[in-house]
Amino acid sequence: MNTFTMAFTLPEQLSHDAARSTFYWTPKAVGSFTSPVGPSLGQFGPVRPANADLVRLAVLVYAADRSVTRRANGSSWSQRRLQLHIPVTDPDAWQASQAHWEALLGFLSGDAWSLAFHPAQLPTEAATYRYAGAHRVVLLSGGADSAVGALLSQHELGERRQLLFSHIGATNLAPRQREVATRIAALTGSRGLAHHQIRFSRKTTQPNGHRFPDERSTRTRSLLFLALGLAMASIEQVELHIPENGFASLNLPLGADQRGSVSTRTTHPYFLHELSRLATVTGAHAPISNPLSAMTKGEMFTRVRDLVGAKAASEFLSMTHSCGHTGHRSLGYPVLSHCGVCFGCLLRRASFRASHLTDHTSYLDTKDDPRLAAYLRDKSVAASLRGFLGRGLRTADLITLTLPDHYPLADAKSLIERGMHELETLSR
Structure with missing residues (x-):
């Protein structure tokens, strides 16, 4: 233990x-x-x-x-x-x-x-607050889903203010988050769009020099992002949005070897529902919503296209970051390059195709670099994805979903089938 x-x-x-x-x-x-x-x-x-x-x-x-x-x-x-x-x-x-x-x-x-x-015997801290009047807090990671959610939210709010809240994991992502926030303000005509970034991380060593072991999977990091966002939302007693396409949120395993929490389940409808319920029981402010829970990523991209036009949508979505890997930086490639072969990248590529938008994303090219080619072969989920699409959706897959009582299984089945149809565009 x-x-x-x-x-x-x-x-x-x-x-x-x-x-x-x-x-x-x-x-x-x-x-x-x-x-x-x-x-x-x-x-x-x-x-x-x-x-x-x-x-x-x-x-x-x-x-x-x-x-x-x-x-x-x-x-x-x-x-x-x-x-x-x-x-x-x-x-x-x-x-x-x-x-x-x-x-x-x-x-x-x-x-x-x-x-x-x-x-808890807490130290005394002075309280200061800079975002009075915010009608909503929206988590902005720098990824395409959070960017779409923040854009649609500001369009819905109109002249009312929202606060975009970012947790900085990789420090290289911080400028991208700011660029996305700035573009949202420009696309919606929002003046003074509030954006708060926080870097919170465990250090590599303790003050006495003891070095921590370092597990890189960190499936729970997004729980910290959610808790920090709810803390900020508790000040004005407003709702917290955590935007993520519903297909990915269901966290459907691609094969029998991927049962369980292979990727984050932080936006899974069961997890969000239970987190909100349990936190409320303890006295916390915890109204959490995923406004994109009923949409595929391609449908989200289409909404942006219909809202701001194809050219602006293509530029906006291409500036976001969806890759799940950073290891290519050890090979001399920029950390914000997209590997192109992880599930996040493949879903992103399929969504651009499904929404008929030009993808300006920079994906890694293995030409003349055998080390990179070997790295990408090791990281690729393309074979698992082809197998999943080839066999189709099965009853056994639906059993793994662990849906909350208010989520109809028929809705989940329809959403998954639409997401699979978008992924099939990668082979066309």
């Missing part, structure tokens, strides 16, 4: 055992994290206490996820057992739904989680 907890002050002498099991989150960012905010989120503003609790839960989940490697017995996707001791303002409220939180985290990451909650 891998056991972790969180503390808010750094001891003068940090022992090796404490460095292995405790993550230190201090108001001055002297500890285990790179963060512009303290554990009470005072730099965000007057965040509801239970929402700050949710962020601390998400931070500890993310840090533990990063710090325990999956590789074991020849497999790089081993299930891990993780135990967390989480500081919250009302332990009884969280403890009452402990088993449900553990199950939800298991659904998200595929691991076995054990949670315990204890009273």
